[in-house]
Amino acid sequence: MSETQRAVKRRRKVVKSCTFCRKRKLKCDHGKPMCNQCLERKLPHCLYTDHFNFQLTTDELFSDSPNVELIRRINELEEKLQRKNSDGGIVSDSTNCSSTPSSNRSSTSTGPRNNPLWAYRTFIQMDGQCIVFGPTSWRTTVVAQGDRFVKEYRRLWEMIMPERCKLMSNSWSSQKMPITPEEECVTSALCRELPGYQELRKSVEKFFDDDYHAMFKVLDKEKTLNDLERCFIRCPDDDDRVIDIIAPDGDGNFCKAALILMILCLTKFEGSPPPSFSSFFTSLTALNLSSKLSFVERSQFLVLRFFNNVYYSYVCSEAPQVGGMVSELCECSMNLGLAEASTYYKGKENEVGPLYTLKNVWLYTLYADVMVAFEFGRPLLISDDHFDPETLKCYEQTEEESGGFLRRRRLMLMKFIQVSRYCMTELNSRSSSGNVAGAVEQLISYIQENLLPIRYYTSQKTFCSVDFFDIMVLGPSLGMLLNFHNIQRIWLNSPVTSVKNGLVKFGFLSLSLSVNTILGVLERDGGKDGHRALHFALLLVNPLLMRVLSEMYSAFFHKLSLFEDGLIKSIDWGTCAIELHDLDVPTTEYYSFVGAIKMFRKIIDELFEPSKAHLQVFFSKSYAIATTLALEKVSRTLFDRARESRTKAENYCTFTDEGTISQETLNEMTDIFWSTYEQQSQDLWSMKPQDF
Known part of the structure; x- marks a missing residue:
C-alpha cells in the first residue's frame, strides 16, 4: 500500500x-x-x-x-x-430580520431577531469624553440631519455653553466658599457651609409639606427627622451649630445624612447643591464603588438625586454622570430586593420606614431606568427577570394611600412603566423587532385610557384643573411619540403622510405641554417662591422641552435645506391646520409648513408675553431655562437665515417642471443654499445669546 x-x-x-x-x-x-x-x-x-x-x-x-x-x-x-x-430568481436573505415575534421557529432559524434600528447610533466626543447614543436619543436624531447641519448645531452650542457655565458659576458667587486645607475631611468642610440646626429641621419639615414629597412619597417624615437628630452632631456650647456628621449606627451608612442634605438642596438651594455638598455626594459614590453599600437610604437618596439632577444634563459631557447615577440606583434597588418589599421588609418598619415608601422607591427606580434608556438610546438596565407586572398588582393600594386620588397616581405610573418598558425594549434592544408603529399605538392607547383628554393639558384655561403628577407620565409619553415619528421619518424612510404629520403634531403637543406647565406652576405659586416653583416645573418638563426644540428645529432646518421633488417653487404645499385638542393625525393632507412655523413660535412666545413679565424675572436666574430659551432664540434666527437662503437658491435656478428636477440642478441648488446661508449667518457667531 x-x-x-x-x-x-x-x-x-x-x-x-x-x-x-x-x-x-x-x-x-x-x-x-x-x-x-x-x-x-x-x-x-x-x-x-x-x-x-x-x-x-x-x-x-x-x-x-x-x-x-x-x-x-x-x-x-x-x-x-x-x-x-x-x-433563475433572486433569493433574499431575511433570516435575521424578523419584524414580528415567532412562536413556532424551525430548527433552521438563526439566533435572536435583529433590530434594524440597532445600527443607528452616534459617537460623540466632547471635553475629552467619548459617548455613544442610540436610536431614541435626540442627539442621534440631530446627527442624522447630515454633516453640514451637525457643524452648524455644534457651533450653536459652542456659542451657548460659555453663557451657561457663567450662569452656573454665578449661582454660587454669593455663597461663602471656605478655604480649607487639603487634608481636611469632607464632613468638616461640609459643616462649614451648613445652616443652623433649626434651619435644617425647618427645611425637612417644609419638604414634607410641599410638592416634592407629595409627588414622590419615598421618605417618611418621622424617620427622617429622627435621622436628622442622630446624624448631625451639635456643639455643646451652641445647640444650633453643627460640628460633625456621622453614621449613627457605626455601619458606614452616611446615606441617612445625604438624604437630609438632598432635602436641603431641594428646599433651600433651588436644586443646585453647593460645592461641598457635591463633594460629599461624590465621596459616597466612591465609597459605594469600594464597598457596595446596600442601604435602603441609599436608594432613596439616589431617587431624589436623579429627579433633581438628570433634568439639567443636556450636555454630552454630563451624560456619563447621569447614566452612572441611574446604574447605581438600579443595582442598589435590585440588591435590596425592593421589588418584593412586602416580603423582605414586613415587620422591619421601625428600621426602614413604612413599606409604601420602599414600594415607591422601586417604582421610581423603574421609571428612572426608562427615562435614561430613552434619553440615551440604550437598553434597559433592569431586565424582565427583575420586573414582574403581576408583582405590581399588590402596589395598587397601600396602608397609606387609601384615597382614590393617590391610587389614581400609582396606577397611572405603573401602567406607564409597563408601556414605556415595552417601547424601550422594542426600539433600543438588539434582539427586538424594532416595531416602531406598535410602540406608537401602545403609547396613544395609554394616553387615551389613563389621562384626561389632551385639551386639558394644551389650554391654559383648563390647565389649572390638571394634577401636576400627570405631567410625569404625559411628558415622556409625548416625547416618545415625537421621537418615534422622527425615527420613522429619518431611519426607516417612511413616506406615509401620517409619519410627517405625526412628528409635527406630537412636537406641538409636547411644546404646548411644556409651556403650560412652566406658566401653570408659576401662576399657582402666586409669587410666594418663584425660583422654587420654576425648579419644580423644570423637573417635570425640562428634558421634554430640550428634546422638542432640538428635534423640531433640526426637522425644520432639514426641510429647508433639502430640495425634494414637488417642493421646488414653494416649501409651503400643505393645507391642513394643526389642532391641539386631540391626538388625531391627518393621513391624507400635510400640515402647512409656514403655518407650523408660525404656530410653533406663537406657543414658545407665550413665555415672553408682557403680561408674564412678573414671571420672566425668574427665567433669567435659572441656568437651566436660560440655556433652553437661548437655544430657541439662536435656532430661530438661524432658521430665518436658512429660509432666506432657500428663497435665493430657488430664484437662482430655473426649471420647467415644478414636480421634477435633475440631479445636476438639485446639487447646484444645494450648494447655493449652503454658501448663501454661511454668508448670511457669519455675523451671528460673534454675538451673545442674549443679543438675539
Whole structure:
C-alpha cells in the first residue's frame, strides 16, 4: 500500500444525536425540530449536525465556540444559492430580520431577531469624553440631519455653553466658599457651609409639606427627622451649630445624612447643591464603588438625586454622570430586593420606614431606568427577570394611600412603566423587532385610557384643573411619540403622510405641554417662591422641552435645506391646520409648513408675553431655562437665515417642471443654499445669546 493510500482518513461515523445530548451524554430521541431532552429544558435551539458536509473534530463540534452556528449558516446560504441557480430568481436573505415575534421557529432559524434600528447610533466626543447614543436619543436624531447641519448645531452650542457655565458659576458667587486645607475631611468642610440646626429641621419639615414629597412619597417624615437628630452632631456650647456628621449606627451608612442634605438642596438651594455638598455626594459614590453599600437610604437618596439632577444634563459631557447615577440606583434597588418589599421588609418598619415608601422607591427606580434608556438610546438596565407586572398588582393600594386620588397616581405610573418598558425594549434592544408603529399605538392607547383628554393639558384655561403628577407620565409619553415619528421619518424612510404629520403634531403637543406647565406652576405659586416653583416645573418638563426644540428645529432646518421633488417653487404645499385638542393625525393632507412655523413660535412666545413679565424675572436666574430659551432664540434666527437662503437658491435656478428636477440642478441648488446661508449667518457667531 502506498503512502498516499495509507494517509486516507477513515469515513467518519454520522452523529445522529443533537449536540446538547451528545455533549451531556444523554439519550436523544432524535426528534425534530427539537428532541424531548431540549424541550423539557426549554432550550432555545436543538441542533443536529448529521446533514453537514464538513469534517469536524470532537472538540470543534462540542466546544462552546460558535463554529456549529457558523456552519449551519453556511449550509443555509448554500441551499439558497442552489435554489437561485435552479429557479433563475433572486433569493433574499431575511433570516435575521424578523419584524414580528415567532412562536413556532424551525430548527433552521438563526439566533435572536435583529433590530434594524440597532445600527443607528452616534459617537460623540466632547471635553475629552467619548459617548455613544442610540436610536431614541435626540442627539442621534440631530446627527442624522447630515454633516453640514451637525457643524452648524455644534457651533450653536459652542456659542451657548460659555453663557451657561457663567450662569452656573454665578449661582454660587454669593455663597461663602471656605478655604480649607487639603487634608481636611469632607464632613468638616461640609459643616462649614451648613445652616443652623433649626434651619435644617425647618427645611425637612417644609419638604414634607410641599410638592416634592407629595409627588414622590419615598421618605417618611418621622424617620427622617429622627435621622436628622442622630446624624448631625451639635456643639455643646451652641445647640444650633453643627460640628460633625456621622453614621449613627457605626455601619458606614452616611446615606441617612445625604438624604437630609438632598432635602436641603431641594428646599433651600433651588436644586443646585453647593460645592461641598457635591463633594460629599461624590465621596459616597466612591465609597459605594469600594464597598457596595446596600442601604435602603441609599436608594432613596439616589431617587431624589436623579429627579433633581438628570433634568439639567443636556450636555454630552454630563451624560456619563447621569447614566452612572441611574446604574447605581438600579443595582442598589435590585440588591435590596425592593421589588418584593412586602416580603423582605414586613415587620422591619421601625428600621426602614413604612413599606409604601420602599414600594415607591422601586417604582421610581423603574421609571428612572426608562427615562435614561430613552434619553440615551440604550437598553434597559433592569431586565424582565427583575420586573414582574403581576408583582405590581399588590402596589395598587397601600396602608397609606387609601384615597382614590393617590391610587389614581400609582396606577397611572405603573401602567406607564409597563408601556414605556415595552417601547424601550422594542426600539433600543438588539434582539427586538424594532416595531416602531406598535410602540406608537401602545403609547396613544395609554394616553387615551389613563389621562384626561389632551385639551386639558394644551389650554391654559383648563390647565389649572390638571394634577401636576400627570405631567410625569404625559411628558415622556409625548416625547416618545415625537421621537418615534422622527425615527420613522429619518431611519426607516417612511413616506406615509401620517409619519410627517405625526412628528409635527406630537412636537406641538409636547411644546404646548411644556409651556403650560412652566406658566401653570408659576401662576399657582402666586409669587410666594418663584425660583422654587420654576425648579419644580423644570423637573417635570425640562428634558421634554430640550428634546422638542432640538428635534423640531433640526426637522425644520432639514426641510429647508433639502430640495425634494414637488417642493421646488414653494416649501409651503400643505393645507391642513394643526389642532391641539386631540391626538388625531391627518393621513391624507400635510400640515402647512409656514403655518407650523408660525404656530410653533406663537406657543414658545407665550413665555415672553408682557403680561408674564412678573414671571420672566425668574427665567433669567435659572441656568437651566436660560440655556433652553437661548437655544430657541439662536435656532430661530438661524432658521430665518436658512429660509432666506432657500428663497435665493430657488430664484437662482430655473426649471420647467415644478414636480421634477435633475440631479445636476438639485446639487447646484444645494450648494447655493449652503454658501448663501454661511454668508448670511457669519455675523451671528460673534454675538451673545442674549443679543438675539
